[in-house]
Amino acid sequence: MGVNFRNTIFFKLASSVDACPPQDIPEIVFSGKSNVGKSSLVNGLSDNKRLARVSQTPGKTQAVVYFNVDKKFYIADLPGYGYAKTSKEKKEKFSKLAENYFTCGRKIDLVLHLMDIRHRPSAEDVGMLEFLNNSGLPYFVVFTKCDKFSRQQLNKRLNELSQELNFDDDANVFLISSEKKTGLEDLKNAIVEHLFG
Numbered sequence: 001m002g003v004n005f006r007n008t009i010f011f012k013l014a015s016s017v018d019a020c021p022p023q024d025i026p027e028i029v030f031s032g033k034s035n036v037g038k039s040s041l042v043n044g045l046s047d048n049k050r051l052a053r054v055s056q057t058p059g060k061t062q063a064v065v066y067f068n069v070d071k072k073f074y075i076a077d078l079p080g081y082g083y084a085k086t087s088k089e090k091k092e093k094f095s096k097l098a099e100n101y102f103t104c105g106r107k108i109d110l111v112l113h114l115m116d117i118r119h120r121p122s123a124e125d126v127g128m129l130e131f132l133n134n135s136g137l138p139y140f141v142v143f144t145k146c147d148k149f150s151r152q153q154l155n156k157r158l159n160e161l162s163q164e165l166n167f168d169d170d171a172n173v174f175l176i177s178s179e180k181k182t183g184l185e186d187l188k189n190a191i192v193e194h195l196f197g
C-alpha cells in the first residue's frame with residue numbers, strides 16, 4: 001500500500017486514555033523523553049514544518065497528540081517523560097498518561113522509541129526497552145539528532161549504545177536526523193512495510 005506522508009493532518013489531542021480516538025485504522029506510537037525530537041520527526045516524516053509544534057521548552061505537551069497519516073494510520077505522539085521543569089504534579093500526571101497508554105488495552109501496531117544519539121540512555125529508556133522486549137509489542141529504536149555526529153562517530157556511538165541497551169535480536173534500529181532529513185525514507189519504508197507489507 002502506498003502512503004503519502006505529506007497528507008498528514010493533526011487529528012486530535014487526548015489528555016486521558018478515555019479521550020483517545022476509535023481504532024478504525026492502525027496506530028503507531030512515538031515514545032521517548034521530552035526534547036528527544038518526537039514533534040520534529042512528525043514534521044520530518046510529513047515534510048511539513050508547521051504540523052507538530054517543535055518546542056524549545058521540554059515537557060510542554062501534556063496530552064497524546066494524534067496525527068492522521070493519509071487516512072491510513074495514526075501517529076500517537078505521547079507526552080515525554082523524565083523532565084522535571086514543570087511542577088511535580090504535572091510531571092506525574094503526564095508521565096502517568098504515557099505509562100497507562102501501554103496497559104489501557106489499546107491496540108498498538110508499532111512503537112517507535114526515540115532516543116537522542118548523543119546521550120546515555122536514561123533509566124526510563126532502559127525500562128521502556130525492557131518493557132517492550134517483554135510485552136511482545138513490535139518496536140523500532142530510533143536514534144535522533146544524528147546530524148550532530150560524523151559517520152565514524154555514529155558507528156562508535158551505536159556500538160557503545162548496543163552494549164548499554166538490550167535491543168531485541170530482531171529489533172529495527174534507525175539513525176535519523178529530522179533537521180538534515182537523513183534516515184527518514186528508510187524509516188517511512190519500514191513503517192509502511194510493517195503496517196501493510
Ligand SMILES: Nc1nc2c(ncn2[C@@H]2O[C@H](COP(=O)(O)OP(=O)(O)O)[C@@H](O)[C@H]2O)c(=O)[nH]1
Binds near residue numbers: 033038080179
Ligand atoms: N540538531 C538536531 N536537532 C533536533 C533534531 N530533531 C529535533 N531537534 C531539536 O530538539 C529540540 C526538541 O525537539 P522536539 O521535536 O520539540 O522534541 P519533543 O519534545 O520530543 O517533541 C528542538 O529544539 C529541535 O529543534 C535533529 O534531528 N537534529
Ligand SMILES: [Mg+2]
Binds near residue numbers: 038054
Ligand atoms: Mg513534542
